[in-house]
Amino acid sequence: MNDALMNMKNKITAYWSSRSKKQKMLMIGSAALMIIIISAVSILTTRTTLVPLYSNLTPSETGSIKENLDSQGIKNEITENGTTIKVPEESVDTLKVELAAEGIPDSGNIDYSFFSQSAGIGMTENEFNVIKLDSMQTELASLIKKIDGVQDASVMITLPDKGVFVSDAAGEASASIVLNTKPGYKFEESQINSLYHLVSKSVPNLPTDNIVIMNQDFEYYDLENENSSFASAFASQNEIKKEIERDIQRQVQNMLGTIMGRDKVVVSVTTDIDFTQENREENLVEPVDKENMAGIEISAQRINESYSGDQAAAGGVPQSEDSSDSLGSYSSGSNGSGDYEKVDEKINSEVNRIKKEIVGSPYKVKDLGIQVMVEPPKANDPNSLSQQSVDDITQILGTIIRTTIEKKAEGEELTDEELTNKIAISVQPFNGKMKLPKEEANSSLPMWAYIVGGVLILAIIILLILFFRSRRQSEMEEEYVVEEEEVVFDVPDLNKEKETEASLKRKQLEKLAKEKPDEFAKLLRSWIAED
Numbered sequence: 180m181n182d183a184l185m186n187m188k189n190k191i192t193a194y195w196s197s198r199s200k201k202q203k204m205l206m207i208g209s210a211a212l213m214i215i216i217i218s219a220v221s222i223l224t225t226r227t228t229l230v231p232l233y234s235n236l237t238p239s240e241t242g243s244i245k246e247n248l249d250s251q252g253i254k255n256e257i258t259e260n261g262t263t264i265k266v267p268e269e270s271v272d273t274l275k276v277e278l279a280a281e282g283i284p285d286s287g288n289i290d291y292s293f294f295s296q297s298a299g300i301g302m303t304e305n306e307f308n309v310i311k312l313d314s315m316q317t318e319l320a321s322l323i324k325k326i327d328g329v330q331d332a333s334v335m336i337t338l339p340d341k342g343v344f345v346s347d348a349a350g351e352a353s354a355s356i357v358l359n360t361k362p363g364y365k366f367e368e369s370q371i372n373s374l375y376h377l378v379s380k381s382v383p384n385l386p387t388d389n390i391v392i393m394n395q396d397f398e399y400y401d402l403e404n405e406n407s408s409f410a411s412a413f414a415s416q417n418e419i420k421k422e423i424e425r426d427i428q429r430q431v432q433n434m435l436g437t438i439m440g441r442d443k444v445v446v447s448v449t450t451d452i453d454f455t456q457e458n459r460e461e462n463l464v465e466p467v468d469k470e471n472m473a474g475i476e477i478s479a480q481r482i483n484e485s486y487s488g489d490q491a492a493a494g495g496v497p498q499s500e501d502s503s504d505s506l507g508s509y510s511s512g513s514n515g516s517g518d519y520e521k522v523d524e525k526i527n528s529e530v531n532r533i534k535k536e537i538v539g540s541p542y543k544v545k546d547l548g549i550q551v552m553v554e555p556p557k558a559n560d561p562n563s564l565s566q567q568s569v570d571d572i573t574q575i576l577g578t579i580i581r582t583t584i585e586k587k588a589e590g591e592e593l594t595d596e597e598l599t600n601k602i603a604i605s606v607q608p609f610n611g612k613m614k615l616p617k618e619e620a621n622s623s624l625p626m627w628a629y630i631v632g633g634v635l636i637l638a639i640i641i642l643l644i645l646f647f648r649s650r651r652q653s654e655m656e657e658e659y660v661v662e663e664e665e666v667v668f669d670v671p672d673l674n675k676e677k678e679t680e681a682s683l684k685r686k687q688l689e690k691l692a693k694e695k696p697d698e699f700a701k702l703l704r705s706w707i708a709e710d
Contacts, residue, residue: 229256229265232274235330236262243283248274312336319381323356326374328366331359336382352382353389360394375402416454419542424448431549431579435572443554445609451546453585457539465531474528486519543585549576550603558608569604576602 195203232255233244241261248255248266253274256265266274302310316334323332339350356378360366366374375387392400428448435444467474551572555564577598584593593601692699 227254228268229254230268230271231263232266232271234259234263236264240283244278247278247281247283308338312338315382319378322377322381323358323374326370328361328364328370329358330361333357336385338382339384350384351389352385354378354382354385354391356390356392358392358394358400366400371400372402374400416452419454420450420452423452423542423544424450427547427549427579427583431551431576434575435551435553438568439553442609443556445552447550449548449550450544453543453545454541455539456541457537459537459539461533461535461537463531463533463535465533467529467531474530476526477529478527480523480525482521482523484519484521484523544583545585546601547580547584548601548603549580550605551576552605552607552609554609555606561606561608564606569606572604573599573602576604 198206233240236244238261241257241264244264245255245257248264253270254267257263258265316336319336320332320334323329323334333356335355337353339352371392374392375390378390378392379385379387387402390402394400425448427450428446431446431448432444435446466472553564553569553572555561557563577595580598580601581593586592688699691702
């Protein structure tokens with residue numbers, strides 16, 4: 180056994196000694212790499228991935244959950260300052276179901292389910308009121324937590340004491356709410372209003388004025404009151420009115436400025452905007468045949484009665500309880516012969532019943548006035564602006580007003596007289612127009628500035644020329660020096676044989692044979708003939 184081990188050791192030593200240094204390094208590196216790969220794979224396969232089981236927990240909830248997990252021998256980890264507990268990823272779903280069945284996590288708050296679980300006969304009214312208030316606060320806090328941007332909420336409600344007598348007026352409740360909001364989250368005004376109404380409708384006799392809402396940074400969320408809403412509505416309506424007037428003014432200014440000149444026209448626009456939004460419902464009944472004012476007959480009933488006969492004449496003395504009442508004259512009837520005919524016709528017709536729900540859009544231009552001041556082409560001569568030009572301007576403004584003002588309900592358009600009353604054109608010179616001095620109006624630089632600029636440009640050009648010339652000259656000198664430094668030494672080739680007259684003739688003959696074989700053949704024949 181020892182001999183076998185010694186032989187194996189000698190073989191390994193001999194094999195290792197016979198290897199080169201590069202081969203030894205390669206073998207050691209391969210073994211080390213294999214060990215690293217095996218270790219990494221074993222670590223990755225045996226490592227347990229922990230994921231959050233519950234987040235945003237209170238310390239008491241975290242403690243109860245950890246105690247339960249430790250008793251079961253389940254690996255767990257507490258992070259984020261004790262608000263999150265992590266467990267192995269494959270056990271998350273099972274643990275949630277098991278802990279929920281045991282009532283964990285238990286926040287310690289009382290909700291409405293407490294009444295169905297712990298209702299008893301021995302509970303006093305005060306105890307019942309305290310539990311009811313606590314459950315109301317808990318349910319309202321849970322409701323607020325579902326709002327986007329709210330991580331946690333604490334609610335404190337104060338209910339008024341009930342009066343002893345029935346005639347006592349009911350007091351008002353109050354509520355204080357502290358929100359734990361997400362970092363950087365900003366609530367919009369509509370969200371704040373909705374939150375106030377949510378709390379107000381969840382608690383009896385709780386007006387919005389008795390609600391205080393703040394976040395963890397002591398920032399209050401105030402409800403927008405009616406005065407501020409009226410102020411904002413007025414500001415927005417006034418801004419819309421100005422925007423409409425500005426658009427019409429810009430349109431007229433650009434149009435007339437193109438005709439008369441930009442500095443020859445001043446335009447002012449005033450409008451009357453209707454901001455009311457009308458919602459109405461119309462129930463109309465119209466005949467199917469409007470021309471004949473008739474509907475569709477759906478049923479008809481016709482009764483015709485006729486009578487013909489001979490009866491005794493009516494007669495007798497009329498009786499009266501009052502003896503003083505007597506008729507001055509009385510004549511008996513003639514015979515009762517006669518004809519009688521009666522026609523009764525009933526027709527049920529169906530008509531068109533139209534129901535319209537109309538929502539009228541706001542921002543209607545009820546009235547519009549345009550005031551235009553025009554300076555004549557010759558400022559001091561008002562007659563230089565022809566009446567035709569004034570009439571054209573009036574027609575242009577009338578068209579703008581006619582298409583801008585809301586049409587009347589009956590579709591009537593404005594008359595020419597009404598349009599004239601809405602247009603004011605004044606032709607006069609503009610004495611208040613600012614006149615700039617000639618020097619400023621020309622906005623030209625003084626002469627010395629041009630001279631200095633020209634000198635500077637000329638100096639820059641000269642400097643550039645000198646710079647490029649000196650650079651070119653220095654490059655030429657460098658090339659000359661390099662050429663002088665490059666000396667060519669003719670070194671005879673050692674392998675080159677010394678040429679003789681015979682060798683030179685041989686080379687000439689070889690060249691002639693390659694280039695002109697015919698002449699070379701003639702030359703050989705002449706040499707042979709001479710011999």
